[in-house]
Amino acid sequence: MKNEVVRISSLSARWLLARVLRFDLLLLAIVMCLVTVGFITLFSAGHSFPWRIEDQLRNIIIASVAMFVVSLVPVKWFERISLPCFILGCVLLAATAVAGVTVKGATRWLNIGVRIQPSEIMKLAVPMMLAWYYWKRSESLRWWDHFAALGLLLIPVAFILKQPDLGTAILVSIAGLSVIFFAGVSIRIVLGCLAALILALPFLWTLLHDYQRERVMTLLDPTLDPLGQGFHILQALIAIGSGGFKGKGWMEGTQAHLDFIPERTSDFIFAVFGEEFGFVGATLLLAAYLALISRSFIIAAYAPTRYSRLLASAIGVIFFTYTFVNIGMVSGILPVVGVPLPFMSYGGTALLILGVCTGILLAISAESKD
Secondary structure, three states, X not given: OHHHHHHHHHHHHHHHHHHHXXXXXXXXXXXXXXXXXXXXXXXXXXXXXXXXXXXXXXXXHHHHHHHHHHHOOOHHHHHHHHHHHHHHHHHHHHHHHHXXXXXXXXXXXXXXXXXXXXXXXXXXXXXXHHHXXXXXXXXXXXXXXXXXXXXXXXXXXXXXXXXXXXXXXXXXXXXXXXXXXXXOXXXXXXXXXXXXXXXXXXXXXXXXXXXXXXXXXXXXOHHHOOOOOOHHHHHXXXXXXXXXXXXXXXOOOHHXXXXXXXXXXXXXXXXXXXXXXXXXXXXXXXXXXXXXXXXXXXXXXXXXXXXXXXXXXXXXXXXXXXXXXXXHHHOOOOOOOOOOOOOOOOOHHHHHHHHHHHHHHHHHHHHOOO
């Protein structure tokens, strides 16, 4: 019996080592660099509330464990759980609409013993579901399947918009639409949808809440309300500009340490980074994100199945969207919508989702080398 246990343990260790060696180690190295840089920046930004530093360290450990566990899961298991995860997410969104917890006018949370935000689940559940749908329909795909996929996407997006949570709805929409695009939708359909969207902009403007309209107007001219809606953007721009070419140095950022930058450990952490590490640091950080996104699409290109190709591509788009929207809003070229900077911003749920996304990419990269 003892010899059998030793033999099984030895086989498991060999399998684990072989699996890890097949990972895309460059992707793993990039993510580890971003997490490290993020924690260093948050350590400086969070001097006024050290408990956030401790919480983020815990979040990093949890996300890392989740990433490693997910990376060991066979990709075919993701195929099997895609539909149940999507259904569960939609049920939780419906339950949130009926009996959710309302905070500052938004009903985004559900109390099930612990407080969860079901919309966060859909950032990954939606692309998994659509990748599964196209994988199932790959032998008999028709033009109307793209509209069926769009219908599946609109179900969770409608629930999320009702909460209201425009930022998350945009992220979920982009993740889902990327799967539809990579599945081979006709360019004529894409152009037609874009034209319809442009024509519908005046109508969509009337559907926005007052605070959402104010954010758009503030984007066009932050000085309209410098102490209110425009405060976030103006202070972030001052911080980034004051960093100059080489930055003021770690822990030397005056805008952050004098509490001028709002939400400096979460949504506006890039402003802290830009002030302390300057143009050089920001350029290197953007290069790291470009490498992360590029690596995701390279993994997608070599993925062994249609499902894994679509899912890996969607994850690459998720990384791009998070990065572009966050840095865009901090730089004043996009409205403030509350999107974290990947692997750097404070927060447990977002970091966990990103860790799971990375784990899926590592699992796909491992199986593409089998």
